[in-house]
Amino acid sequence: MKLSSIIAGLSAAVVAFQGVAYAARGQASLLRPPGAQSEQDFLSRCIKCGKCIEACPYLALSPARDDAGFAVGTPVIDARAQACRLCEDFPCVSACPTGALRDISARSEVRMGVAVIDEDVCIAFQGMRCEVCYRTCPLIDQAIHIDYRLREGDAIHSVFAPVIDEDACVGCGLCVERCVVDDPVVAIRIAPAAERAEQASG
Incomplete structure (x- = not known):
């Protein structure tokens, strides 16, 4: 040899x-x-x-x-x-x-991971209309959709909340790249497939 x-x-x-x-x-x-x-x-x-x-x-x-x-x-x-x-x-x-x-x-x-939204940071959950992550998603209305609802305790203003379908999201990260929030952290991240597997087994 x-x-x-x-x-x-x-x-x-x-x-x-x-x-x-x-x-x-x-x-x-x-x-x-x-x-x-x-x-x-x-x-x-x-x-x-x-x-x-x-x-x-x-x-x-x-x-x-x-x-x-x-x-x-x-x-x-x-x-x-x-x-x-x-x-x-x-x-x-x-x-x-x-x-x-x-x-x-x-x-x-593709199964790279799944998008995870930090509702405490995402401006959509604070009552400001954004929809950037929703509009940029290549699987729009499949991996991510908008939940339109009135703000809790507010009869005038609505919440346009992005919601991730974990079964459809492929984890490409376009929503992360385009997120308008980055101070102090981005409002959305990708939980890699390996991380999710560890969480499921742990």
């Missing part, structure tokens, strides 16, 4: 071990590209080649930074800076050579 083959095999084993160890420590809260399965599966397959990052036409993918532990260098999305645009042909998935991103053919199949 050639030395290069042995080295390649050992490298793959190390990557797989790191993926399992990282996911097992409960630190898998990074927003992954479309086609990522469980965090453990993703990290066991991703070789940090950067091909998905290069393939993204919107520059939405970047390598995880040093504070990501074993996951440093793997592709992540900072939705506030540049959300996923859910390209119809999913070039990031097509570019992945290892199957770390796979099994996606339609937007509705």
Whole structure:
């Protein structure tokens, strides 16, 4: 057996071990590209080649930074800076050579995470009409809709409250990118799929 083959095999084993160890420590809260399965599966397959990052036409993918532990260098999305645009042909998935991103053919199949609204911060819940997250959603009236109702204790003013359908939301983050509130925090965030899985199992 050639030395290069042995080295390649050992490298793959190390990557797989790191993926399992990282996911097992409960630190898998990074927003992954479309086609990522469980965090453990993703990290066991991703070789940090950067091909998905290069393939993204919107520059939405970047390598995880040093504070990501074993996951440093793997592709992540900072939705506030540049959300996923859910390209119809999913070039990031097509570019992945290892199957770390796979099994996606339609937007509705993407499961990156779920949008979560902080009602204490969202101005719509304070009685101001906004609808930015609703209007920007690529799955408008599916993943997010507006609940029109009178403000509690106020017979004059209405609340135009955004409501997330957790079964339909794919976690692309466009609502996060476009949210008009950012002081002190954004009113909406994406709970990555891995984070939700940990919460469900915990």
